[in-house]
Amino acid sequence: MRIWLVCLGLLVVAMIIVGGATRLTDSGLSITEWQLITGIVPPVNEIQWQAAFAKYQQIPEFALINPDMTLAGFKLIYWWEWAHRFLGRIVGIVFVAPYLVFLLGRRIGPALNVRLLIILAMGGLQGGLGWFMVSSGLVDRVDVSQYRLAAHLGLAFLILTVIAWTYLGVSGPPVDAPDGSGRGGAVLLTGLIFVQIVLGALVAGTDAGFSHNSWPLMAGKIIPDDLFVMEPWWINFFENVRTVQFVHRMVAYLLVATACWHAVGRFRANVKTAGKSLMLAGLVLFQAAIGIWTLVQVVPLSLGLLHQGMAIVVLLAAVIHLHGFYGQRDLRLSRD
Numbered sequence: 001m002r003i004w005l006v007c008l009g010l011l012v013v014a015m016i017i018v019g020g021a022t023r024l025t026d027s028g029l030s031i032t033e034w035q036l037i038t039g040i041v042p043p044v045n046e047i048q049w050q051a052a053f054a055k056y057q058q059i060p061e062f063a064l065i066n067p068d069m070t071l072a073g074f075k076l077i078y079w080w081e082w083a084h085r086f087l088g089r090i091v092g093i094v095f096v097a098p099y100l101v102f103l104l105g106r107r108i109g110p111a112l113n114v115r116l117l118i119i120l121a122m123g124g125l126q127g128g129l130g131w132f133m134v135s136s137g138l139v140d141r142v143d144v145s146q147y148r149l150a151a152h153l154g155l156a157f158l159i160l161t162v163i164a165w166t167y168l169g170v171s172g173p174p175v176d177a178p179d180g181s182g183r184g185g186a187v188l189l190t191g192l193i194f195v196q197i198v199l200g201a202l203v204a205g206t207d208a209g210f211s212h213n214s215w216p217l218m219a220g221k222i223i224p225d226d227l228f229v230m231e232p233w234w235i236n237f238f239e240n241v242r243t244v245q246f247v248h249r250m251v252a253y254l255l256v257a258t259a260c261w262h263a264v265g266r267f268r269a270n271v272k273t274a275g276k277s278l279m280l281a282g283l284v285l286f287q288a289a290i291g292i293w294t295l296v297q298v299v300p301l302s303l304g305l306l307h308q309g310m311a312i313v314v315l316l317a318a319v320i321h322l323h324g325f326y327g328q329r330d331l332r333l334s335r336d
Helices: 002-024 046-056 060-064 071-104 110-135 146-169 180-206 233-239 241-269 274-296 301-326
Strands: none
Touching (some): 002 071, 002 146, 002 180, 002 301, 046 071, 071 110, 146 180, 146 233, 180 233, 180 301, 233 241, 241 274
């Protein structure tokens, strides 16, 4: 059971990383159809490649952004999107087959079964949401909707969180939960990390990371002008490139401060969660440094993927830390 959950988690991590590469290489619209079964087989000959390329040539991204793209160039972006979708299918298979074996073997207790069914439902929703996102860029846009991209990435990280929490629930000996005085801080920190990840998706969806590539000033100021030039005012948080990046920066500062505050509080309380809180604060600081480096280098593929990969590490560290406030094994591995 534990090996299975780890494999699922690793596959979701791979999907997130490949999805990040798909976005950074502008590959997400290269496959213009959603064929759940037959889509697992890529083009295998020149005629099939030409047919796939012809479909791509019908969408606005090709006409307005890539009119000079050759078949060779198309193949490069096609493989990123195909790999992302292929991993999605593999995740489904790796979940369903062992789940049925465990279920029929009465190796899943009621509470654990509910948790696994939630993961299954979120996985199915994620597949549909992925196509919903891609379809937003096939008619009137040259890229996908940043709203749908943020929802897609946010759900991916939520799935990973539930898998990790489930794994922790079936691992390790039962222990008493530590002093709950720091639980609120751990919840706040985990929530801020998740919010920051979704804000990062908005940055990616609006290409905000490719503008204002200086730090600590932005457009020459701490608080730049023109943050609320769009009407209604709230739409600036989602569509104004300058505002989107500014909010991502400000939440990063808040996150660093919260992580350090939480770690200091745990050490002052002299509790066993102090070590994990210090490690988490260090990871948050490191992630902030990577974010700054990525920004000033104008988001090269390698740094963009490193930044996204570190977001996974930070969130998982936060989940492990938070779970420590609730004790360890709380899910039965058997109905017997």
